[in-house]
Amino acid sequence: MAESSEGEEEGKLTGGNQQLMVDDDLREMGKKAAWSVSSCKPGNGVASLRDDNLDTYWQSDGAQPHLVNIQFQKKVKLQLVVLYVDFKLDESYTPSKISIRAGDGFHNLKEIKAVELAKPTGWMYISLSGSDPRETFVNTFMLQIAVLSNHLNGRDTHVRQIKVYGPRPNPIPHQPFQFTSTEFITYSTLR
Amino acid sequence: MEAILTDCIRNSLQQLMYRNAIFMCERLCAEFPSEKNMQLLASCYLQNNQAHCAYHILKGTHMPQCRYLFALSCFQMDLMNEAEAALSPNESSEVPNGAAGHYLLGLVYRYTDRRQSAINHFNQALSLDPLLWAAYEELCILGAAEEATSVFDEGASLCIQKQYMHHGLASQSLHAPSEEHDVASTRNLSSEDVSPRKLKHIHGNNLRDINGTTSNQSMNGAPTSLPFYNTPSPMAAQSQFSGVAPPPVCRNAQQNGPSMRTYGADNSPRVTVNSAVAGPRRKFVDEGKLRKVSERLFSDSGQRRSMRLAGESVSTNSNASVVSGNGISHSSKYLGASKSSSLASRSLTIRKGQSWASETADEGIHHDAYDDSRLNITSSSLSPGVDNRSLEPEGATRSSSAAVLSSSRVIDGASDILSLLRLLGESFRLSCLCRCQDALDIYTKLPQKHYNTGWVLSQVGKAYFEMVDYLEADRAFSLARTASPYSLEGMDIYSTVLYHLKEDMKLSYLAQELISTDRLAPQSWCAMGNCYSLQKDHESALKNFQRAVQLNSRFAYAHTLCGHEYVALEDFENGIKSYQSALRIDTRHYNAWYGLGMIYLRQEKFEFSEHHFRMAFQINPLSSVIMSYLGTALHALKRNNEALEMMERAVLADKKNPLPLYQKANILVSVGNLDGALAVLEELKEYAPCESSVYALMGSIYKRQNMYDKAMLHFGLALDLKPSATDVAAIKAAIEKLHVPDEIEDSL
Numbered sequence: 042m043a044e045s046s047e048g049e050e051e052g053k054l055t056g057g058n059q060q061l062m063v064d065d066d067l068r069e070m071g072k073k074a075a076w077s078v079s080s081c082k083p084g085n086g087v088a089s090l091r092d093d094n095l096d097t098y099w100q101s102d103g104a105q106p107h108l109v110n111i112q113f114q115k116k117v118k119l120q121l122v123v124l125y126v127d128f129k130l131d132e133s134y135t136p137s138k139i140s141i142r143a144g145d146g147f148h149n150l151k152e153i154k155a156v157e158l159a160k161p162t163g164w165m166y167i168s169l170s171g172s173d174p175r176e177t178f179v180n181t182f183m184l185q186i187a188v189l190s191n192h193l194n195g196r197d198t199h200v201r202q203i204k205v206y207g208p209r210p211n212p213i214p215h216q217p218f219q220f221t222s223t224e225f226i227t228y229s230t231l232r
Numbered sequence: 233m234e235a236i237l238t239d240c241i242r243n244s245l246q247q248l249m250y251r252n253a254i255f256m257c258e259r260l261c262a263e264f265p266s267e268k269n270m271q272l273l274a275s276c277y278l279q280n281n282q283a284h285c286a287y288h289i290l291k292g293t294h295m296p297q298c299r300y301l302f303a304l305s306c307f308q309m310d311l312m313n314e315a316e317a318a319l320s321p322n323e324s325s326e327v328p329n330g331a332a333g334h335y336l337l338g339l340v341y342r343y344t345d346r347r348q349s350a351i352n353h354f355n356q357a358l359s360l361d362p363l364l365w366a367a368y369e370e371l372c373i374l375g376a377a378e379e380a381t382s383v384f385d386e387g388a389s390l391c392i393q394k395q396y397m398h399h400g401l402a403s404q405s406l407h408a409p410s411e412e413h414d415v416a417s418t419r420n421l422s423s424e425d426v427s428p429r430k431l432k433h434i435h436g437n438n439l440r441d442i443n444g445t446t447s448n449q450s451m452n453g454a455p456t457s458l459p460f461y462n463t464p465s466p467m468a469a470q471s472q473f474s475g476v477a478p479p480p481v482c483r484n485a486q487q488n489g490p491s492m493r494t495y496g497a498d499n500s501p502r503v504t505v506n507s508a509v510a511g512p513r514r515k516f517v518d519e520g521k522l523r524k525v526s527e528r529l530f531s532d533s534g535q536r537r538s539m540r541l542a543g544e545s546v547s548t549n550s551n552a553s554v555v556s557g558n559g560i561s562h563s564s565k566y567l568g569a570s571k572s573s574s575l576a577s578r579s580l581t582i583r584k585g586q587s588w589a590s591e592t593a594d595e596g597i598h599h600d601a602y603d604d605s606r607l608n609i610t611s612s613s614l615s616p617g618v619d620n621r622s623l624e625p626e627g628a629t630r631s632s633s634a635a636v637l638s639s640s641r642v643i644d645g646a647s648d649i650l651s652l653l654r655l656l657g658e659s660f661r662l663s664c665l666c667r668c669q670d671a672l673d674i675y676t677k678l679p680q681k682h683y684n685t686g687w688v689l690s691q692v693g694k695a696y697f698e699m700v701d702y703l704e705a706d707r708a709f710s711l712a713r714t715a716s717p718y719s720l721e722g723m724d725i726y727s728t729v730l731y732h733l734k735e736d737m738k739l740s741y742l743a744q745e746l747i748s749t750d751r752l753a754p755q756s757w758c759a760m761g762n763c764y765s766l767q768k769d770h771e772s773a774l775k776n777f778q779r780a781v782q783l784n785s786r787f788a789y790a791h792t793l794c795g796h797e798y799v800a801l802e803d804f805e806n807g808i809k810s811y812q813s814a815l816r817i818d819t820r821h822y823n824a825w826y827g828l829g830m831i832y833l834r835q836e837k838f839e840f841s842e843h844h845f846r847m848a849f850q851i852n853p854l855s856s857v858i859m860s861y862l863g864t865a866l867h868a869l870k871r872n873n874e875a876l877e878m879m880e881r882a883v884l885a886d887k888k889n890p891l892p893l894y895q896k897a898n899i900l901v902s903v904g905n906l907d908g909a910l911a912v913l914e915e916l917k918e919y920a921p922c923e924s925s926v927y928a929l930m931g932s933i934y935k936r937q938n939m940y941d942k943a944m945l946h947f948g949l950a951l952d953l954k955p956s957a958t959d960v961a962a963i964k965a966a967i968e969k970l971h972v973p974d975e976i977e978d979s980l
Contacts, residue, residue, distance in 0.1 A: 065768065066957055118958070174964035177957060208958045212800075214834040215864055217898070217932070218925035219956045223734070225923050228700065228889045231826045231857050232728050232796060 054156050057163030061123065067206040070117055074205070079108040082197075090203050095125055098199040100134070101188070107198050109186040110147075111205060118178035119143075121206040122167045122186065126199070128160040133195030135160075136188040141167065143181040150185050160192070178208060234264045241272060250280040271298045274305070283308040296328030303328075303336055315340045327353075331361035338370060343786070345816075351376045362388030363649065368657050372664040375820050375851075380657030384650040392646035397639065652682065660691065664820070666852040668695040686716030694725050700857060700886060705729045713742075720746060720755040724789055727759035731766050739763050754780035754787045761793060770800040788818040795827045804831050822851040826858060829865065838868040856886035860895050867899045875899050890920045897929060906933050924953035928963055940970050 071091060078087045080103035089097035090109065101107035128135045138157050144150035156167055170177045184205065188198045211219050213229050220226050237260040244253035257273040270293060274286035283305040290302035299318045306315035319327055319337045327333040338353035351374060357367040362384060371377035655678055662671035672695050675688060682688060689712035696705035709726040712719075723746055730739040743763045746756035761776030774797040780790035791814035798807035808831055814824040829844035842865040848858045859882035866875035876899055882892035893916045900909035913930050920926065931946035947967050951960065 120957070175961055175968060177961040208956070210802075211958075214830070215868060216925070218928045218950075218959050218962070220923065220925055221953055221955055222920050222923040224888075224890055224920050225894070225925070227702065227732055228857055228860075228891045231823055231855070232731065232793070 053159045054165055054167070055159040055161060057126070057161040057165050059163050061164050061204070063121070063123070063206060066209055067120060068209050069204055070113075070119065070207045071111070071203070071205045073117075074111045074113045077110045077112075079103060079106075079110075085199075090200060093202070095201050098131070098201040100199055101197045103197075105189060105196070106140070107188040109200070109203060111184040111186070112146075113182055116180050116182055117207055118180050119169055119184060119205060119207045120178050121169060122184070123204045123206070124165045124167070124186075124200060125163065125202040126158065126161050126165060127163065127201065128192060129162055131199040133191060133193040134197060134199035135192045135195075136190075136198050136200065137192050138189040139167070140187040140189055141169065142185040142187065143169075143179050143183065144185075145182045147183075150183070153179060234260065234269075237263070238269075238272065241276065245276060245279060250276065254280060267293050267295050267298055271295065271301060274298070274301045278305060287311075296326065296333075300328040300333055300336070303333075303340075307336060307340060312340050312344050316344070331357040331364050331367070333357075334360065335364060335367045335370075338367065342370065342374065343817075347374060347376075347819075350374060358383060362391050363653070365653065365657070368653075369660065372657075372661045373818065373820065375664065377657075377661045377664070380654045380661060384653040384657060389643070389646045389650055392649070393639065393642045396642040396646075652678075656682075656688075663691060663695045663698070666698055666822075666854060668699045668854070671695050684711070684715055686712045686719045687721060689715055690719075690722030690726070693729070694722055697725050697729055698852065698855070700855070700889070702729050702732045706733060706735075717745075718749055720750055720753045722755075724755040724758040727755075727762040731762045734766065736763070736766050739766060752783055754784045754790050756780075757783065758790055758793055761797070765797060765800070770797050773797050774801065786817055788814045788821045788824070791817065792821060792824045792827060795824065799827065799831060799834075804835060807831055820851050822848040822855075822858070825851065826861070829861060833861070833865060833868070836868075838865055841865045842869055854885055856882040856889040856892060859885060860889070860892040863892065863899070864895055867895070867902070872899055872903055890916055890923070893919075894926065894929075901929070901933060906937055909933055922953055924950045924955040924959070926950075927953065928955065928959065931963070932966060935966065935970060943970055 076087050076091060078090075078099060078101065080101050081087065082100040082102045085098060085100035087099060087109075090099045099109075122141060124136075124139075126135050136158060139155070140152050141154040141156075142150040142152045154167060154169055158165060169179045186203065188200070191198050213220070220229055237256055241253050241256045241260065244250070244256065253276045254273070257269070257276050261269045261273050270289055274290045277283070277285040277289070278301060286301060287305040287309055290298050290305065293299065293302060303315040303318040306312070306318060316337065319333055319340070327337055329336075334353045334357035338350045338357060341347075341350035341353060351371060354367040354371045354374075357364050358371075361367075368377060368380075368383060377383075655674055659671045659674035662668075662674065672692060675683065675692050675695075678688060689708050693705045693708035693712060696702070696708055705726075706729050709722070709729060712722065713726075723742070727739060727742055730742065739759070740763050743756070743759040746753070746759050750756055757776045757780035761773040761780065764770075764773035764776060774794060777790055777794040777797060780787065781794060784790070791810050795807045795810035795814065798804070798810055808828065811824040811827045811831075814821050815828075825844050825848035829841045829848060832838070832841035832844060842862065845858060845862040845865050849855075849862050852858060859878055863875045863878035863882065866872075866878060876896060879892045879896040879899065882889065883896070893912055897909040897912040897916070900906070900912065910930065910933055913926055913933075916923075916926050917930075927946045927950035931943045931950060934940075934943035934946060944967065947963050947970075950963055955963065
C-alpha cells in the first residue's frame, strides 16, 4: 500500500533563484529551534546560517558527513527545507549530496529525504512531503541536515542560509478545521 | 513699561508669534518679577509647546491660575502626582479655574486609576459648566455618564443664560473704553462666538488645541470671548471675567472667542466663526499631534456648529469642545486655555464661561480679586483684557452694534445649543455603552448639517463597526473622509474596517494619505500597521503599531493592535503585556479583554479565558463574536449547557454571523448529539455554501455514524473548496481511514 514515509527519492536538483518565494500558508519555524553544527571554522559558525545574510556562510571543519541539527522543544509539523548554496561562489565547497533525517533525538534519526544537487546557484527547495497526501508534513522533534559529499570532492562545505517551513497554525484556536469563506473569517475575530 | 511690554506680549501671542512673545515676556519677568508675569510667561511657553519650561517657571506658585497652568504642564509631562498636588493641595482648597480645573483633575485621576474620583470631578466640571463637552465625553468613556437629557437640561440653560447676562452688561461697559478690543468684544458677543472661547479654555486639556484651529475667521481673534470677560471691570466680580480679562494673551481667549462657537475649541481648527470672532484658534501642537488632529477634527465639526449657531445670538460657547475625540485618543486634550498669561488665566476661566456664573461664587473670590487688581492695572494702561482679545486683527466685525445680547436671544441660543448637545451626548453615551443601534437612531435625528460633519460620521462608522456591519461602516467612514479629509479622528477604526473587508488597495491608500496628512499621529501609524498585517507581514505591522504607541502612549487602541500582532507572531508574553497596557489606559476597551481571552484559549488556560471573555461580554453585551467565544470557552471548561445557551444568544444577536451555529454543532458533536449537529450544519450549509469546514465537519460526523457514502461525499466537497494544507492532509487521512472498514468487510 502506501509507501513508507522514508522512501528514498533520488533526484538531481539544479538551478536555484536569488529570490526566496514560499507559499503564504507556510511559515518559518527556525526561530523556535536550537541550531547546532557538527564542526565549524571560527568566524563561520552556525550563526551565519540564520542571519539572513547571504554573504556570510557556515564553513565546516572536520570529517564528512557534516551535520546541521535543528531541535525543537515540542513536535512540530515541517514541510519544506530551503538552502542557499552557490556553486559559482563556493565551487568545491558547495554541497552535492544531502540527506535529511528526522526523529526524536540523535538516537533515532531516520532518513526521510535524500537529494543530490548539481551546480546550484541560489535557493534550493527540498520538500519533505511524501507522495501520500497524509504525509504532507513530517511531525518531529528534530531534523538533521547531513552534507554527505561536496562538488569536486571537496572536504569541507559552505552553506549560506537555511530555512525550515511548516504550516501556519489555525488562527482560531480550538477549531477542528480552518475557515475558508469570507463570511466565516470576517466574524471569526475581533480586532 | 510693564504695561507696554504686557500689551506687546499679548499682541504677539494673539498673532501666534511665540518666539517674540517668549523673548519679551522673559524681559518682562526679569524687569518686574511677579506671579502674574510668571503666569504670562508660562502661558507663552505652553502655547509654544514647551510644557517643561512652564513647569519649571511655575513651580511653587500659588495663584489659582498659576496652579492651573502648572498642573497642566505637569499633566503634559506625565507627572501626575504634582499635577494633582497643584490642583488640590489639601482638602479645603478650591480647585482653580472651576470647571476646567475639575476637568483637569478628573483626567489626572483617570490616568492614575482612581475612577470614582475622576467621575466626581467630571460631574462637578459639568455642573459648573454645562457646555463642557469634554467632561461629558470622559464620563461616557468611563461608562459613568448620566443621560444627556438630564445633563444638558433646563438647569444648564439657566447657567448659560446667567453667564451671558453678565457678559452682556460687561460688554456694554466695555464699549466705553472702546478700544478696538472692546468693540471686538462686543462684537463677539453679538457674533456669538463667545462660545468658542469658552471651549478653549474649558478644556484645559489641550492647551494647544483650541487655539489652533480657529485660525481663520478669527478675526477677533480671541478676544471675542474676552470681551465678555474683560468687562469684568464693570461687572467685575464675576470670576468669569477674571479669566477673561487678561490681555489677549490668552490665546485661548481670543481663539475662543471666535472659535468658540465651534465646539471643541481645540478641535475646531476652523472655528469657522464667521465673521465674528472666530479668532484663530491656536492649536497648540501637542507633543503628540494627535491632539491637534483631533482638534482639527473637532474644529471641523465645530465649525459647522458654529455656522449653525451663528444664527443664534447667543454666543454660548459651545464648551463642548469635543475635545476628546473619543476615548481612544488621549483624553488629554487640553484646550489651549492655559496659555494665557495671568490674564490668560482669566480667559481660561472664561471658558468655563458659561459655568462661571455658578462658579463665580466660589471662584469669584479668587478671580475677582485677581481680576480687579488686574483690571486696575490693565485698565490704566489699556482697556482690560478686551484689548488683548479684541486685538483681533480682522476686527472685521467689530461690531459697532452694541453687543448687548438680549436675554431672549440668550435663552434661545442656550436652548438650541443644549438640544444639540443632548442629541450628541446621548448618542455618544450609548455608543460608549455599545448600544450601537440606539446610538445610530439618535444620530439620525441630528440636523443634516451636523450629521454631515467628520466627527458625527466617524462616530456613526464606529457604531456600525461595533455591530460588525463592516460595509455600512466603510460607507460612513468614507463619507467622513470626504467631509473632513484632514481629520484623523476615528481613522484607526476605519483602517480596521478595511482590514476586515480585506480591501488592501483602499487600506494602503488610506494609510498613505494619513501619513502624509500627519506623520505624528498615532492613527496614521495604526492604519499603516493594519496594512502590513493584512499582507501577513506581522513584524512590520508590529513596528508600526509600536511607533503609534510611542507617539501617544495614552492611545489604548494602539496597544491592543500591538497585542494582536504579538499573538500572530506567537509571542504570547508580550501580547499579554500589550493588552494589559491597553486595559490600564481604558478599562472598557473590550477588544483588549477579548485579546487576552484568546491568548488564554490558545494556552489552554480555560478558566482565565472564560473570565476575560466574560469581562468583554459585560462591556459589550450585544456582540455575537464575543458571545460565541465565551461559549467556546465554556465548552472547553465542559460546561456544555451554558455553552449551548450562549451560542443560542449569539445566533439571536446577529443573524448574519455563521460562527455560533458552527460552534453549536461542534458542541453537539462533543456531547454526542450527532443528529442535532447535523441538523444545525444543514442549516449552516444554506447560509454559507462555500465553507469547507462545514462539509468537513459533516463528513466526520457521517463517518462516526458509519454512513460512509455520505461521509465520502462531504469530504469530497470539503476538498473541492480548497481548505488549508493542514486540513487537506487531515481530510485525506480521514478518507483513507474510511476505506478500511470496507476492506475488512470485503475480506470477510
